[in-house]
Amino acid sequence: MSFNVDEKIPSFDGKLLKLSHNSTITHTKMLLSLYLPHQYFEKADNKVLPVILFLSGLNCSPDNPTEKSFIQPYANMYGFSVLFPDTSPRINDVRLKKGIGSSFYLDATENPWCKNFKMYSYIMKDLISNIGKEFPKLDTDNMSICGHSMGGFGALMFYLKTPEMFKSCSAFAPLTHPSICPGENKFFKLFLGSAQSEWKKYDPCELIKTYNGPKRPILIHQGTGDKYYIGKELLPEDFVKASEGTILEGLINIKFKDGYGHNYYLVSSFMAEQCLFHAKYLGLI
Amino acid sequence: MSFNVDEKIPSFDGKLLKLSHNSTITHTKMLLSLYLPHQYFEKADNKVLPVILFLSGLNCSPDNPTEKSFIQPYANMYGFSVLFPDTSPRINDVRLKKGIGSSFYLDATENPWCKNFKMYSYIMKDLISNIGKEFPKLDTDNMSICGHSMGGFGALMFYLKTPEMFKSCSAFAPLTHPSICPGENKFFKLFLGSAQSEWKKYDPCELIKTYNGPKRPILIHQGTGDKYYIGKELLPEDFVKASEGTILEGLINIKFKDGYGHNYYLVSSFMAEQCLFHAKYLGLI
Numbered sequence: 403m404s405f406n407v408d409e410k411i412p413s414f415d416g417k418l419l420k421l422s423h424n425s426t427i428t429h430t431k432m433l434l435s436l437y438l439p440h441q442y443f444e445k446a447d448n449k450v451l452p453v454i455l456f457l458s459g460l461n462c463s464p465d466n467p468t469e470k471s472f473i474q475p476y477a478n479m480y481g482f483s484v485l486f487p488d489t490s491p492r493i494n495d496v497r498l499k500k501g502i503g504s505s506f507y508l509d510a511t512e513n514p515w516c517k518n519f520k521m522y523s524y525i526m527k528d529l530i531s532n533i534g535k536e537f538p539k540l541d542t543d544n545m546s547i548c549g550h551s552m553g554g555f556g557a558l559m560f561y562l563k564t565p566e567m568f569k570s571c572s573a574f575a576p577l578t579h580p581s582i583c584p585g586e587n588k589f590f591k592l593f594l595g596s597a598q599s600e601w602k603k604y605d606p607c608e609l610i611k612t613y614n615g616p617k618r619p620i621l622i623h624q625g626t627g628d629k630y631y632i633g634k635e636l637l638p639e640d641f642v643k644a645s646e647g648t649i650l651e652g653l654i655n656i657k658f659k660d661g662y663g664h665n666y667y668l669v670s671s672f673m674a675e676q677c678l679f680h681a682k683y684l685g686l687i
Numbered sequence: 688m689s690f691n692v693d694e695k696i697p698s699f700d701g702k703l704l705k706l707s708h709n710s711t712i713t714h715t716k717m718l719l720s721l722y723l724p725h726q727y728f729e730k731a732d733n734k735v736l737p738v739i740l741f742l743s744g745l746n747c748s749p750d751n752p753t754e755k756s757f758i759q760p761y762a763n764m765y766g767f768s769v770l771f772p773d774t775s776p777r778i779n780d781v782r783l784k785k786g787i788g789s790s791f792y793l794d795a796t797e798n799p800w801c802k803n804f805k806m807y808s809y810i811m812k813d814l815i816s817n818i819g820k821e822f823p824k825l826d827t828d829n830m831s832i833c834g835h836s837m838g839g840f841g842a843l844m845f846y847l848k849t850p851e852m853f854k855s856c857s858a859f860a861p862l863t864h865p866s867i868c869p870g871e872n873k874f875f876k877l878f879l880g881s882a883q884s885e886w887k888k889y890d891p892c893e894l895i896k897t898y899n900g901p902k903r904p905i906l907i908h909q910g911t912g913d914k915y916y917i918g919k920e921l922l923p924e925d926f927v928k929a930s931e932g933t934i935l936e937g938l939i940n941i942k943f944k945d946g947y948g949h950n951y952y953l954v955s956s957f958m959a960e961q962c963l964f965h966a967k968y969l970g971l972i
Contacts, residue, residue: 411952667697671700
């Protein structure tokens with residue numbers, strides 16, 4: 403067993419596992435949560451259960467979405483599992499403090515980050531393949547991606563870079579153009595250095611220009627009362643504009659929600675709609 | 688306006704108001720939350736919307752249930768509002784520190800608590816009547832009560848003392864016999880002094896003996912993996928035993944849930960069932 407089961411928590415009709423493992427990519431212990439709906443415990447066959455990868459926001463952990471997103475009832479309704487990675491390695495080292503919970507899911511190239519802050523490779527090359535081996539009923543070849551805020555950025559970024567890995571992508575209040583926002587690109591500078599060409603390798607507004615996956619909508623819920631939206635740190639309009647002339651033109655489906663904020667009240671309120679969207683592309687309905 | 692609206696948060700189809708007001712009973716500013724479902728904003732008539740009073744647990748605040756209980760979708764489904772009082776006055780006074788968030792919803796008689804820790808009277812004589820005046824569409828004469836842990840104790844305690852105030856009562860993992868548990872009666876001693884006769888005035892296992900309300904079930908969800916249940920601090924079996932020979936004999940409906948813990952994963956998982964129960968007695972179905 404390469405994952406330790408630190409807690410096993412019944413929730414709705416399934417079980418939430420709090421897991422930890424030692425990653426050969428981040429060279430640290432990594433925390434994560436995995437929600438298994440009731441179907442997991444009933445079905446005998448291997449590779450029957452699709453996976454939704456849910457990425458949490460800045461300074462969050464897997465606990466925020468497992469406690470507040472209310473994805474569990476839909477996991478049971480449609481029959482998918484949910485994998486919640488952590489937002490960074492958690493190392494008690496004062497030099498790394500600024501980055502804890504704030505990795506932006508990037509592979510850092512700068513010191514002191516480049517040794518451990520390899521979240522992009524960790525998720526793609528370590529977590530997903532090993533979770534599939536450890537829990538053989540999970541079908542990581544039938545996977546979708548979703549996230550909130552910095553995790554919404556992560557969902558767009560992973561999907562646009564490797565659409566062959568995911569059946570569908572959605573996000574709640576994502577950062578769509580972080581390389582031009584001072585509040586966000588300070589982390590890009592920290593992890594990737596000053597060359598903006600490096601930042602663009604992770605920016606959804608840039609990545610969409612070279613996206614070569616299926617012509618499939620991306621679903622986004624954005625509250626109009628969100629202070630980061632109002633403060634022009636999320637910039638979903640830039641993302642729509644960037645999609646013009648690309649394969650995804652007309653397919654960026656942004657649902658603006660009157661007065662909703664940058665919080666889990668947005669996420670829980672529209673989780674049903676995002677799960678229905680993913681269930682369709684995961685072949686569950 | 689005797690309540691300040693500190694925040695107005697869209698959630699599901701309704702709005703969550705974070706409120707504060709100065710209580711003439713606790714002589715402090717009191718915090719609370721109020722969830723108004725979409726029906727509140729659509730119905731024109733006065734006194735149309737029933738209220739569920741939800742009491743939070745030890746060291747919690749109204750934020751725990753509004754973020755994690757998942758009651759909002761059912762408030763919208765059936766058309767009830769939810770009132771979430773705080774768990775104590777919040778006074779920055781080192782002498783009162785032990786009681787912050789831990790009032791047990793009692794009227795304290797001992798120093799230094801007796802000046803401000805009058806939560807029983809605050810809820811019954813200040814909060815409920817004033818919220819009904821301030822939000823005239825709320826029908827506080829058609830009200831049910833519910834709570835988690837210490838708040839589950841509170842729900843049982845208020846209901847058994849004044850059944851004429853409530854249409855129905857339910858609880859998640861309530862403390863049902865706190866006067867005999869050292870972990871809980873240390874608070875009774877703090878607030879009420881050493882005379883156990885005073886403690887009994889608030890203990891559900893005592894109050895049920897003199898209950899004179901309707902013959903109506905009380906619904907309780909209790910996880911069998913709950914460490915406080917296992918540690919004999921909740922004692923729902925005592926509550927069933929205490930009901931023998933009373934009006935409520937055979938009506939204490941405890942649903943034991945295999946492996947569930949003492950957390951909001953229990954609450955959110957079975958909130959649908961408790962809301963259905965209350966909707967019936969509130970005349971909503």
